[in-house]
Amino acid sequence: MQPRKTDLARTALQAHRAPLDMRQRRLLILCDGQRDLAQLTGMIGPDASAMVIQLIQAGYLVSSAALEPATLPAPPGAAPVAAPAPTERRRSLVAARIYLLGILELQRHPQAAALFHALQRARSDEDVIASLHTALMALPGLTSPGYAERVRQRVVEAMPDAHAAQLAHAAIATA
Structure with a gap:
């Protein structure tokens, strides 16, 4: 999945009036439709996928997954992949x-x-x-x-x- 900004996100980034924290703003800036979720996770941290989902639900991002070929289902008997545990935001x-x-x-x-x-x-x-x-x-x-x-x-x-x-x-x- 390579999330990209919507018009709402572009407006929010320009106006600085959206109720977004610094990490969400940084993630929106990085979501250019060229970076996939793994790259974004490397740049933002392990909670990037949860933030992407939140921003998609809020209308700031769209997923290019609908444009990509369907992923294959997991083979029978395969263990489900657990989501990474949420981590504390880095503060300084x-x-x-x-x-x-x-x-x-x-x-x-x-x-x-x-x-x-x-x-x-x-x-x-x-x-x-x-x-x-x-x-x-x-x-x-x-x-x-x-x-x-x-x-x-x-x-x-x-x-x-x-x-x-x-x-x-x-x-x-x-x-």
């Missing part, structure tokens, strides 16, 4: 930091530049989390509130749960 404080650095760099605003440099200089996890928090709190003043909220969600998705909890605690402490 570094990934969240790099993502937000890229967003701040795109803002072309003096305050965004100062936040960028502060985040870039942060070394310890606590300093990085504090810089992420400061930048996320300032972002609604630099962009639209909706865009700032989507950026915040992506940062939290990229972070390990423990660090995301620290970021949430910092937000509550300053509120």
Whole structure:
């Protein structure tokens, strides 16, 4: 099967308004009708096939399996192939930091530049989390509130749960 994007997927990728997480967006970008499920699994991870099914059901992908010749049934007595166990999404404080650095760099605003440099200089996890928090709190003043909220969600998705909890605690402490 070589899944490919639908018009809905192309629109969602351009508008950044679809309710897709970073891994789903990455998978949609990779689904060009040329890569098969095995290649996508190698790029995304063992849960790629489940994500492809979800995106097909949501209308973002179409399967080229209907265009391919039918597969042969398993011979009698063959053991069924078990689906791989779902794995934990890879999360990283570094990934969240790099993502937000890229967003701040795109803002072309003096305050965004100062936040960028502060985040870039942060070394310890606590300093990085504090810089992420400061930048996320300032972002609604630099962009639209909706865009700032989507950026915040992506940062939290990229972070390990423990660090995301620290970021949430910092937000509550300053509120």
